[in-house]
Amino acid sequence: MAKPLIQMALDSLDFDQTVGLATLVAPHVDIFEIGTPCIKHNGINLVKELRARFPEKLILVDLKTMDAGEYEATPFYAAGADICTVLGVSGLATCAGVIKAANAYGAEAQIDLINVEDKVACARATAEMGAHIMGVHTGLDAQAAGHTPFADLNDITRLGLNVRVSVAGGIKPSTVQDVVRAGANIIVVGAAIYGAASPADAAREIRELVDAV
Numbered sequence: 001m002a003k004p005l006i007q008m009a010l011d012s013l014d015f016d017q018t019v020g021l022a023t024l025v026a027p028h029v030d031i032f033e034i035g036t037p038c039i040k041h042n043g044i045n046l047v048k049e050l051r052a053r054f055p056e057k058l059i060l061v062d063l064k065t066m067d068a069g070e071y072e073a074t075p076f077y078a079a080g081a082d083i084c085t086v087l088g089v090s091g092l093a094t095c096a097g098v099i100k101a102a103n104a105y106g107a108e109a110q111i112d113l114i115n116v117e118d119k120v121a122c123a124r125a126t127a128e129m130g131a132h133i134m135g136v137h138t139g140l141d142a143q144a145a146g147h148t149p150f151a152d153l154n155d156i157t158r159l160g161l162n163v164r165v166s167v168a169g170g171i172k173p174s175t176v177q178d179v180v181r182a183g184a185n186i187i188v189v190g191a192a193i194y195g196a197a198s199p200a201d202a203a204r205e206i207r208e209l210v211d212a213v
């Protein structure tokens with residue numbers, strides 16, 4: 001199996017801080033995620049800026065689209081996004097719209113399973129429609145209430161769907177190897193990197209731990 005990719009979640013609201021953090025961690029990560037609060041605050045110009053500065057990196061725009069899937073996602077793919085997210089709770093028509101927009105640009109659509117009641121059914125249905133990535137995700141508010149993504153990750157990887165599986169939700173050095181072993185193809189890390197005294201060192205540590213599995 002290919003080595004898992006490491007995705008850095010850029011969750012600052014500040015445009016320059018976001019570019020600065022991306023620059024610091026770039027040698028150690030594969031994907032820059034422009035987090036939902038960040039993309040809402042800064043808009044599409046941040047996608048263009050990161051695309052221009054980091055042509056070799058993958059860029060995920062965490063739109064968490066809830067309606068008007070094709071219409072909302074298309075300009076972000078046109079601006080250089082490799083992956084956009086759409087909420088599984090939005091329903092199949094909206095997911096289909098983002099998948100259609102992704103395919104038009106040779107890019108990928110990620111279904112975010114956050115707060116989906118029946119994650120297995122949603123994953124099966126959206127994979128069948130051509131979704132490229134399934135996102136197992138315990139959001140920041142759910143994390144604060146003590147939840148983790150580990151059980152859901154096992155439920156989704158054991159389905160053996162023809163998609164890559166991404167996992168997000170408080171992943172840190174002590175848990176990153178467990179999610180690799182559970183079959184995650186994309187490992188999202190936010191606070192454990194941007195909250196560290198040295199984000200570059202923290203990103204390097206995550207990379208070394210992933211590569212050591």
Ligand SMILES: O=C([C@H](O)CO)[C@H](O)[C@H](O)COP(=O)(O)O
Nearest residue numbers: 009035036169170171189190191
């Ligand atoms: O997607 C996220 C959240 O919903 C805000 O947009 C985070 O980027 C994601 O949870 C990863 O961050 P950490 O949980 O801090 O690792």
